[in-house]
Amino acid sequence: MIVELGHYALVLGLVLSLAQMVVPMIGLRTNDARMLSVAPSLTVATFLVIAVSFAALTWAYVTSDFSVRNVWANSFSDKPMIFKITGVWGNHEGSMLLWILTLALFGALVAFFGGNLPSRLKAAVLSVQGSVTVAFALFILLTSNPFERLSPPPLEGRDLNPILQDIGLAIHPPLLYLGYVGFSICFSFAVAALIEGRIDAAWARWVRPWTLVSWVFLTAGISMGSYWAYYELGWGGWWFWDPVENASFMPWLIGTALLHSALVMEKREAMKVWTILLAILAFSFSLLGTFLVRSGVLTSVHSFATDPQRGLFILMILVFFIGGSLILFALRAGTLRNGGMFHPVSREGALVLNNLFLTTATATVLVGTLYPLLVEAVSGEKISVGAPYFNYTFIPLMIPLLMAVPFGPLLAWKRGNLAAAAERLWLVAAISLVAALAIAWLAYDAPVLSAFAYALAFWLVIGSFADILQKAGFVRNGWSKGWARLRGLPRANWGTALAHAGLGITTLGIVGVTTLEDETVLRMTPGETTSFAGYDVAFNSLTPGKGPNFTYDKGIFTISRDGRVIGTVEPEKRVYVASRMPTTEAGIQTVGLFSQYYLALGDAVEGSEDIVVRIWWKPWVTLIWYGTVIMVAAGLISLSDRRLRIGAPVAARRRRDEALAAAKAEPAE
Amino acid sequence: MRAMLFALLVAFATAAAPAHAVNPDEILDDPALEERARDISAGLRCMVCQNQSIDDSDAELARDLRVLVRDRLVAGDTNDEVVAYVVDRYGEFVLLRPTFSARNALLWGTPVIILLLGATAAFLFGQRQSQSRAGEALTVEEQARVAKILDEGERNDG
Numbered sequence: 158m159i160v161e162l163g164h165y166a167l168v169l170g171l172v173l174s175l176a177q178m179v180v181p182m183i184g185l186r187t188n189d190a191r192m193l194s195v196a197p198s199l200t201v202a203t204f205l206v207i208a209v210s211f212a213a214l215t216w217a218y219v220t221s222d223f224s225v226r227n228v229w230a231n232s233f234s235d236k237p238m239i240f241k242i243t244g245v246w247g248n249h250e251g252s253m254l255l256w257i258l259t260l261a262l263f264g265a266l267v268a269f270f271g272g273n274l275p276s277r278l279k280a281a282v283l284s285v286q287g288s289v290t291v292a293f294a295l296f297i298l299l300t301s302n303p304f305e306r307l308s309p310p311p312l313e314g315r316d317l318n319p320i321l322q323d324i325g326l327a328i329h330p331p332l333l334y335l336g337y338v339g340f341s342i343c344f345s346f347a348v349a350a351l352i353e354g355r356i357d358a359a360w361a362r363w364v365r366p367w368t369l370v371s372w373v374f375l376t377a378g379i380s381m382g383s384y385w386a387y388y389e390l391g392w393g394g395w396w397f398w399d400p401v402e403n404a405s406f407m408p409w410l411i412g413t414a415l416l417h418s419a420l421v422m423e424k425r426e427a428m429k430v431w432t433i434l435l436a437i438l439a440f441s442f443s444l445l446g447t448f449l450v451r452s453g454v455l456t457s458v459h460s461f462a463t464d465p466q467r468g469l470f471i472l473m474i475l476v477f478f479i480g481g482s483l484i485l486f487a488l489r490a491g492t493l494r495n496g497g498m499f500h501p502v503s504r505e506g507a508l509v510l511n512n513l514f515l516t517t518a519t520a521t522v523l524v525g526t527l528y529p530l531l532v533e534a535v536s537g538e539k540i541s542v543g544a545p546y547f548n549y550t551f552i553p554l555m556i557p558l559l560m561a562v563p564f565g566p567l568l569a570w571k572r573g574n575l576a577a578a579a580e581r582l583w584l585v586a587a588i589s590l591v592a593a594l595a596i597a598w599l600a601y602d603a604p605v606l607s608a609f610a611y612a613l614a615f616w617l618v619i620g621s622f623a624d625i626l627q628k629a630g631f632v633r634n635g636w637s638k639g640w641a642r643l644r645g646l647p648r649a650n651w652g653t654a655l656a657h658a659g660l661g662i663t664t665l666g667i668v669g670v671t672t673l674e675d676e677t678v679l680r681m682t683p684g685e686t687t688s689f690a691g692y693d694v695a696f697n698s699l700t701p702g703k704g705p706n707f708t709y710d711k712g713i714f715t716i717s718r719d720g721r722v723i724g725t726v727e728p729e730k731r732v733y734v735a736s737r738m739p740t741t742e743a744g745i746q747t748v749g750l751f752s753q754y755y756l757a758l759g760d761a762v763e764g765s766e767d768i769v770v771r772i773w774w775k776p777w778v779t780l781i782w783y784g785t786v787i788m789v790a791a792g793l794i795s796l797s798d799r800r801l802r803i804g805a806p807v808a809a810r811r812r813r814d815e816a817l818a819a820a821k822a823e824p825a826e
Numbered sequence: 827m828r829a830m831l832f833a834l835l836v837a838f839a840t841a842a843a844p845a846h847a848v849n850p851d852e853i854l855d856d857p858a859l860e861e862r863a864r865d866i867s868a869g870l871r872c873m874v875c876q877n878q879s880i881d882d883s884d885a886e887l888a889r890d891l892r893v894l895v896r897d898r899l900v901a902g903d904t905n906d907e908v909v910a911y912v913v914d915r916y917g918e919f920v921l922l923r924p925t926f927s928a929r930n931a932l933l934w935g936t937p938v939i940i941l942l943l944g945a946t947a948a949f950l951f952g953q954r955q956s957q958s959r960a961g962e963a964l965t966v967e968e969q970a971r972v973a974k975i976l977d978e979g980e981r982n983d984g
Contacts, residue, residue: 392882399877501952509948517940524936532929541871542933543879543922550937680850759849769849 160225163213164304167254170207170261171294177203177264177287181280185352193280197268200283203290204258204265211245211258214303218245224310227251227303233316233735235706243327244317249451249467250303252330256447257293259331259338263367264290267342274363281349282342289341292474300467316706316735325385332378333405337443339371340408343415344440347433348482351489356433361423364436366796368419371439372412373792379405380785388743393755393773395670395781398547403526404446407519411439414515417508425570427498427505430490431512437486441479442519448475449526500572507565507573514558521550559613559664562657563620566650567627581623589615607672614668617661621654652795659787666751666780675774678759680767690774692754693717699768707733709742712758712768716746723748728756751783752776848881852889854896863896866908870895871922879922 177199184192214227218241223229231248232241240247246255264286271279297303346364350356382405387395396402415435421428452468499505525542532540563585567578593611625646631639675690686695697713709731716723726744733740744756752775759769848867854860864881870891872883880888880895891912898908912920924930 394882397877513941513944513948517937517944520940521937524933528924528930528933536929538929539917539919540924540930541919541922542924543869543871543877545869545923546933549923550934554937554941678848678850678853 159213160217160222160304160306163210163217164302166206166210166213167294167298167304170203170210170257171291171298173199173203173206174261174287174290174294178284178291179287181284181287185277185281185284190276193276196280196283197271200261200264200268200287203287204261207254207258207261207294211254214251214254215242215245218242221314222310223312223314224306224308225303226305226307229307229311229314231317232314233706234313235734236316236322237705239324239327240317240322244321246330247317247321247326250297250301252334253293253297253301253451254303255331256334256338257290257297259334260286260290260293260341263338263342267345267367271363278346278349278353278355278360281352282345285345285348285352286341289345289478292477296467296470296474300470314735316733319707319731319733319736319738319740320389322706322733323385323389325381325389329378329382329385332374332381334378336371336373336375336378336412337405337408337446339367339374340412340436340440340443342367343371343436344478344482347436348485350433351482351485354489354492356429356493358423358426361419361432365416365419365423368412368416368436368439369792369796372409372416373789373796375405375409375412376785376792377789379409380782380789384782387778388745389740392757392771393676393743393775395778398525398544400526401446401450403522404449407522407526408439408442408446410515410519410522411435411442414512414519415439417511417515421505421508425499425505428509428512429493433490433493434486435512437479437482441475441482444471444475444478448472499570502568502575503573504565504568504570507561507568510561511558511565514554518551518554518558521554522547525550556613559617559660562617562660563623566624566653566657581627582620585616585620585623588619589613607668610668610672611665614661614665617664618658619661621657621661625650625654648798649795652791652798655791655794656788659784659789659791661784662780662787663782663784666777666782666784669751669777669780670775673776676772678769678771680762681770682765682767687772689772690754691718692723692748692774694754694756694772696770699766704731706735707731710758710761712744712756712770714744714756714770716748716754723754726754726756728758730758747779751779753778848892849889852892852896854900859896859899862905863892863899866895866899866905867892869909869922870912871920873916873920 177196180192180199181196183189184196216222217225217228218232219238221228221232221234221241223232227248227250231251232244236244244251246252264283267274267279267282267286271282274282343364346360346367350360379402382402383395386397387393415432418428418432418435422432448468448471451471525546528542529540532538563582564575564578567573567581568575589612592615593608596611597608625643628646628650629639629643633639634642677689679687681687681696683696683698686693688694693716695715695717697715699710699712701708701710703709709729711727711729713725713727715725724746726746728744729742731740731742732738741757746754746756748754753773755773755775757771759771761768848864854863867881868879870880872878872880872885872888872891874885874887875883878888880891882888895908895912898911903911909921918925924933926934
């Protein structure tokens with residue numbers, strides 16, 4: 158019954174989102190204020206019924222209702238409760254339901270927080286947002302219904318793909334979806350602006366917080382996915398240039414570009430047309446990502462759906478929204494007038510450079526991801542484009558970009574002084590170089606040229622604070638006044654500095670683990686001790702056991718240095734009961750703050766007690782994710798500033814209203 | 827500078843892929859030869875896997891290929907000869923880094939082309955913008971007025 162209710166709610170969601178799309182649009186054509194004003198209520202209603210639908214599916218999972226095909230195919234009665242719940246989106250149908258739930262959620266947020274939007278723009282935005290919801294609701298109902306029943310109902314389910322039974326999965330897709338789908342708001346704003354033919358700095362001020370929110374979630378989601386792959390896939394890699402990773406990375410790159418270009422538009426009314434295009438592209442890449450993952454067109458670990466009908470449907474959605482918005486863009490872009498002009502050496506110029514490199518990098522990732530498909534379609538030959546291609550193309554594009562980052566915030570708007578900025582940064586450059594040479598000297602076996610990469614990372618981390626340190630002016634103003642000025646800086650300035658520094662810390666982690674990583678593989682007998690990368694590893698025991706829905710062999714290893722125990726790790730090899738699928742659980746011991754000792758069990762050696770053990774020494778590896786955490790925090794700090802400023806007009810209006818009320822009250826006295 | 831960048835890239839591309847799935851019994855006694863085997867393996871795709879090199883994969887076929895690569899090296903092949911031998915048997919699909927061939931021109935050319943096009947577009951746009959504003963430059967009288975106003979402002983400040 159509850160399952161049918163969920164199905165019904167989803168159909169209702171389709172109808173309501175259809176109304177959300179059509180009614181305000183008619184209102185815009187006929188200039189009917191009543192039709193415009195229903196848009197927010199319709200949007201909230203759409204969200205509520207889709208939430209009911211999602212709750213119904215979750216209920217079916219929680220109660221292990223195997224009469225529902227989707228639950229049967231992806232759940233198991235002995236599965237821990239947390240994975241029953243996360244299993245809701247660990248499959249194609251459920252994840253699409255989550256997708257549309259976030260879509261409706263973001264629409265509802267605009268309806269809720271968009272009080273200061275002009276009613277026409279708000280109605281247009283919600284209408285466009287509604288059209289996206291309609292497309293995906295149709296997609297789910299027609300090709301991927303999660304509420305389909307089975308008769309007779311089976312006694313036991315087939316269980317969720319074991320590598321997805323992990324807390325990382327609980328968090329990774331929802332974060333990613335919040336990011337992906339968040340860009341739908343930017344898209345809706347862009348299309349609404351094109352429809353309305355009006356765009357100004359205020360538009361950029363409305364769009365920027367949404368871009369920032371999406372960017373924060375996407376950053377967190379990608380980083381979470383990377384860490385999950387690192388500890389779950391069992392070979393210690395943290396980025397594979399896998400098509401599905403690329404699918405989430407492209408919207409991130411474009412979203413980062415959008416974040417920067419919207420800044421130019423907000424402050425200087427320049428780069429309008431380009432910003433609109435980026436807003437459209439950011440969501441287009443999100444749609445493309447969905448298509449690539451969901452259609453199974455590129456086979457990869459992530460695609461749990463390989464169904465041509467679904468692929469075709471999403472392709473149609475893709476063509477409609479991307480094609481439609483780009484046509485609209487081509488028709489209307491000419492009517493948008495560009496504002497402020499600027500010298501090439503200026504804050505604007507630096508942001509253009511940022512956009513140039515980020516879009517080129519996106520194009521590179523796109524071509525690399527799709528090229529094998531293209532070649533196969535044209536010539537029938539199969540080629541591979543793997544990590545080496547991306548390392549050879551992407552990294553050279555990033556090096557000049559990263560070198561330029563500390564300069565950006567130091568340049569003035571309109572016309573900057575490069576020499577003055579360079580003068581302020583020479584000390585940073587010197588410190589970076591010394592630090593890098595020190596590391597290269599300490600780690601004598603690392604490639605000497607890696608010193609350059611270290612210098613780049615330090616340059617980024619330290620240089621990011623050059624702007625706020627200059628603003629504080631400790632030298633000029635002394636400590637106490639400088640400190641007061643530092644605290645008085647707008648949060649957005651702190652956000653910029655921290656985000657750039659976070660990027661630097663991630664870079665440092667990447668450089669560190671890439672150049673200093675060490676690994677070994679060996680046969681070990683229980684009781685044996687080996688020595689690797691300056692640490693002693695004692696293999697205490699190998700014991701079999703039984704988890705809720707799997708059996709395992711667990712190795713227990715003690716890691717010590719000079720007789721002092723650092724920690725114990727327990728890597729496992731599991732076999733899941735329902736799917737008979739083996740997985741590896743790595744044993745990870747963090748040493749110091751940033752480095753990790755990583756152990757994984759290989760195959761047992763036949764005819765002996767031995768087992769193959771792989772050990773990695775991963776210096777500085779956690780910096781990769783600490784850096785992303787700092788970036789996320791920086792985004793949130795910047796967002797908190799933004800909200801204050803957006804709130805300002807509301808406060809001013811309230812003051813005006815109060816003043817008016819006071820003025821009216823006076824004559825009565 | 828460019829040579830240094832390139833060397834750095836090479837350092838990255840090779841260091842980024844340590845051996846993962848190699849079993850102890852496959853490892854060659856000669857460390858130099860083993861090092862070369864791993865360099866080669868990192869660039870060869872496990873044919874039955876998704877986006878994994880034979881160095882990363884536990885699959886049987888990947889193991890066979892690892893052994894094959896080592897056999898060729900022991901037989902005295904150069905790295906290029908080993909790769910050519912594997913490509914001969916399995917086709918270009920096995921290469922994780924596509925060849926620099928005419929067919930892949932677009933693939934390798936994209937970063938350069940887009941960067942140049944984008945830079946040109948930004949430059950031309952900047953040119954056009956400053957030209958369209960050229961007519962808005964101040965006339966001599968206007969400049970005189972501006973100077974006068976600024977002058978007064980300074981006097982008032984003082």
